[in-house]
Amino acid sequence: MPLLDVGYRTWTGERTYASTRWLVVASTGIRLIWRGTWLKRLMVVLLIPSAVALFFFGVFEQSAEDPNYRNIIRSVFAAREARATAARAGVNINEILLNPTESRHFVWSYLLFFLFRYPQAFSMILVIGLIAPRLISFDLRSRGYLLYLSRPLTPAEYVLGKACVIFFLLAMIAAVPALLIYIAGLFLSPNPWVLFSTWDIPLRVLIATCILAIPTTAIALAFSSLTQESRYAGFAWFTLWVVGSVTYQALATADQLSRREPLRWGEYSHWMLFSPYETLGYLQQEVFGLTAKVGMQWAPWCWILLVSVIGYSIAYWRVARMLRV
Amino acid sequence: MLLACCDIRRFLDPENLIPIPRHPLGTSLGGRDGIGTKKFFGDKISSVHAKYNRIVLGAPQTHTFLTGLFILNRSEPVLEVHDVVKRYGNRDVLKGLSLAIPPGVTGLLGPNGSGKSTLIKSILGLLRINSGHGRVLSYNWPSECKAIREHIGYLPEDDCYLHGLQGIESIQMMARLSGLPRTEALRRAHEVADFCDIDQERYRNVETYSTGMRQKLKFAQALVHDPPLIILDEPTTGLDPSQRESFLDRIRMLAVEKGKSLIVSTHILHDVQRVCDHVVILVGGEVRMTESLERLQQPIEPGLHLRVEENLEGFENSLRRRGIAFERESDRELRVLGVGADQVRCLWQASEESAAPIQHLDAARNSLEDIFLNAIRS
Numbered sequence: 038m039p040l041l042d043v044g045y046r047t048w049t050g051e052r053t054y055a056s057t058r059w060l061v062v063a064s065t066g067i068r069l070i071w072r073g074t075w076l077k078r079l080m081v082v083l084l085i086p087s088a089v090a091l092f093f094f095g096v097f098e099q100s101a102e103d104p105n106y107r108n109i110i111r112s113v114f115a116a117r118e119a120r121a122t123a124a125r126a127g128v129n130i131n132e133i134l135l136n137p138t139e140s141r142h143f144v145w146s147y148l149l150f151f152l153f154r155y156p157q158a159f160s161m162i163l164v165i166g167l168i169a170p171r172l173i174s175f176d177l178r179s180r181g182y183l184l185y186l187s188r189p190l191t192p193a194e195y196v197l198g199k200a201c202v203i204f205f206l207l208a209m210i211a212a213v214p215a216l217l218i219y220i221a222g223l224f225l226s227p228n229p230w231v232l233f234s235t236w237d238i239p240l241r242v243l244i245a246t247c248i249l250a251i252p253t254t255a256i257a258l259a260f261s262s263l264t265q266e267s268r269y270a271g272f273a274w275f276t277l278w279v280v281g282s283v284t285y286q287a288l289a290t291a292d293q294l295s296r297r298e299p300l301r302w303g304e305y306s307h308w309m310l311f312s313p314y315e316t317l318g319y320l321q322q323e324v325f326g327l328t329a330k331v332g333m334q335w336a337p338w339c340w341i342l343l344v345s346v347i348g349y350s351i352a353y354w355r356v357a358r359m360l361r362v
Numbered sequence: 363m364l365l366a367c368c369d370i371r372r373f374l375d376p377e378n379l380i381p382i383p384r385h386p387l388g389t390s391l392g393g394r395d396g397i398g399t400k401k402f403f404g405d406k407i408s409s410v411h412a413k414y415n416r417i418v419l420g421a422p423q424t425h426t427f428l429t430g431l432f433i434l435n436r437s438e439p440v441l442e443v444h445d446v447v448k449r450y451g452n453r454d455v456l457k458g459l460s461l462a463i464p465p466g467v468t469g470l471l472g473p474n475g476s477g478k479s480t481l482i483k484s485i486l487g488l489l490r491i492n493s494g495h496g497r498v499l500s501y502n503w504p505s506e507c508k509a510i511r512e513h514i515g516y517l518p519e520d521d522c523y524l525h526g527l528q529g530i531e532s533i534q535m536m537a538r539l540s541g542l543p544r545t546e547a548l549r550r551a552h553e554v555a556d557f558c559d560i561d562q563e564r565y566r567n568v569e570t571y572s573t574g575m576r577q578k579l580k581f582a583q584a585l586v587h588d589p590p591l592i593i594l595d596e597p598t599t600g601l602d603p604s605q606r607e608s609f610l611d612r613i614r615m616l617a618v619e620k621g622k623s624l625i626v627s628t629h630i631l632h633d634v635q636r637v638c639d640h641v642v643i644l645v646g647g648e649v650r651m652t653e654s655l656e657r658l659q660q661p662i663e664p665g666l667h668l669r670v671e672e673n674l675e676g677f678e679n680s681l682r683r684r685g686i687a688f689e690r691e692s693d694r695e696l697r698v699l700g701v702g703a704d705q706v707r708c709l710w711q712a713s714e715e716s717a718a719p720i721q722h723l724d725a726a727r728n729s730l731e732d733i734f735l736n737a738i739r740s
Contacts, residue, residue, distance in 0.1 A: 042556060043553060045554075045615070045616065045619075046553060047588050049588075050542065050543070050546060052512070052540070052541030053538075053541045053542075055509075055512065055541065058539050061535060065524075065527070065531075069526045072526075171525075175526070176524075178525075179523050179524070179569070180522035180523075182522075183518045183522045184518070184524060184532075184580075184583065186488055187488065187511060188539035188540050189511045189539070189541070190539060
């Protein structure tokens with residue numbers, strides 16, 4: 038019994054805009070996943086690669102002033118992939134070492150791309166695989182969708198709200214660390230005009246994040262909406278990435294063997310469309326301006342468009358279909 | 363003058379206006395929630411409120427002290443649909459159904475598969491109908507379903523909850539989805555949780571709730587945005603007898619004191635009898651009967667219904683000797699035909715003579731169960 042029982046009282050007040058109600062779904066979803074202590078700890082761990090990238094930013098900027106730092110840069114670009122990427126982008130490694138400020142745009146782009154391509158992509162697969170399967174499947178199991186959709190909310194807005202939960206996580210994993218590194222790079226640089234030569238990098242980071250977020254969210258939501266058991270959705274998610282990568286490696290290797298023409302490190306075969314990981318990597322490389330323009334550029338873009346449309350359509354269709362009596 | 367700047371007849375049927383005397387101190391207008399007062403005069407209200415501070419947009423009983431221009435007629439249906447057809451494949455679930463639901467509490471009855479849930483979900487716009495049109499709370503239906511959902515509270519039949527949220531959070535979230543600002547939603551959630559008798563359990567995760575608690579929670583979620591029309595699908599399922607009575611009291615209170623309109627879809631006829639003003643019986647996707655409960659229960663021949671404590675046979679013999687016609691209803695209940703003052707006197711005399719104390723005496727009514735069964739069979 039409440040201390041002050043006021044009974045039922047009518048409510049009058051200004052309501053929020055009907056077109057913004059999906060934000061409630063998103064904010065509640067984010068609040069809910071953020072309660073997990075393990076997720077917070079995992080996110081902190083996942084920031085370590087960003088700290089390493091930040092270290093290299095600092096070293097690179099210092100190398101412009103102090104040649105002793107250039108040995109570290111040399112060790113970074115001693116890797117096969119870095120050499121291959123530099124070659125495709127038409128940058129000479131020796132030039133980087135001799136005159137770092139002239140190659141700043143390439144080096145910053147490469148470091149951020151590397152961050153996206155490897156640590157953050159793996160982090161994304163892990164975190165989304167642990168979080169996303171629950172987003173819709175739990176609502177299907179507990180019939181929570183009825184509560185959502187009996188309010189002024191359409192199935193499309195519901196899916197959008199759920200997608201925003203994943204967008205938030207991906208932004209925290211990919212875009213936010215990359216942008217912070219970029220800002221830190223600006224401050225670490227001895228040259229105050231560095232902003233004018235690198236102004237496009239934040240935009241590239243945002244586009245690369247979108248490329249990562251839109252199709253992967255579509256896939257994750259589609260899996261989540263196809264089952265009431267989140268573990269099945271999680272299994273399907275991880276299987277997709279593993280099987281896709283293994284298939285790509287097998288086909289690409291077989292292709293090379295048949296052509297007797299080895300695929301150089303960092304290059305992509307046309308079999309990459311079998312692997313979401315390779316396709317996203319290729320597109321991000323293109324966004325960061327590190328890809329040599331050779332054929333089939335439209336295919337990966339069509340791939341993410343198709344995957345996104347199919348993924349969101351499945352999620353929408355499943356939610357709308359559940360309303361049948 | 364208050365509404366001189368707008369032509370009322372553009373918005374309202376003149377028959378729905380009840381003129382009331384103008385007061386020299388100012389003008390007020392009022393209307394029961396959900397019949398469109400806010401929608402029609404929405405942009406005028408704030409200025410009028412500032413000028414006169416006398417606007418009342420609330421429960422019907424407040425109209426007794428209104429001193430203004432007019433009120434909206436209470437008899438306008440809150441929900442009116444025509445020729446509704448809903449098909450699943452080749453099967454017609456709703457077959458050209460037409461229905462008008464007046465304000466108050468309406469019981470929606472029907473056997474399983476009669477289309478009750480389909481009708482409710484169609485009204486909410488959760489299901490797309492094949493054809494049909496109508497008006498719900500002054501909004502066009504089905505074209506304005508999203509706006510309609512903003513003003514309807516819905517308690518689903520299904521056991522549904524939002525996984526991972528505390529009770530109070532899930533009420534707050536429903537409030538926010540209906541447009542209440544965050545802080546106001548939390549305040550309102552606590553208020554409604556109190557009203558629905560959800561005590562400290564409100565801080566527990568909803569997946570740990572019992573069926574009865576979930577039912578209360580769904581009721582709170584349906585009420586949190588203060589909707590003028592509340593649709594309750596099997597609301598008393600899983601409640602123990604005392605909680606069920608309290609629940610029904612709340613439903614009745616909302617209708618009588620707060621002017622809410624409620625549609626109660628249930629199989630429990632006792633609940634309908636207890637709280638409803640009107641009854642709609644659906645059979646096979648068609649409206650078989652729609653009538654006020656009072657009129658439905660009126661017997662063709664007036665009579666009295668009584669229950670004696672003991673010795674019913676002696677009581678019956680005594681009535682026969684007095685020439686009073688009656689029918690036995692159970693081992694302690696009788697229906698006496700006729701309601702004259704003489705007959706009532708004779709009943710008390712017969713009771714005294716046969717030592718059969720009368721426990722209960724009131725006007726005889728048709729049983730809702732019989733009405734329901736007859737409607738289905740016909």
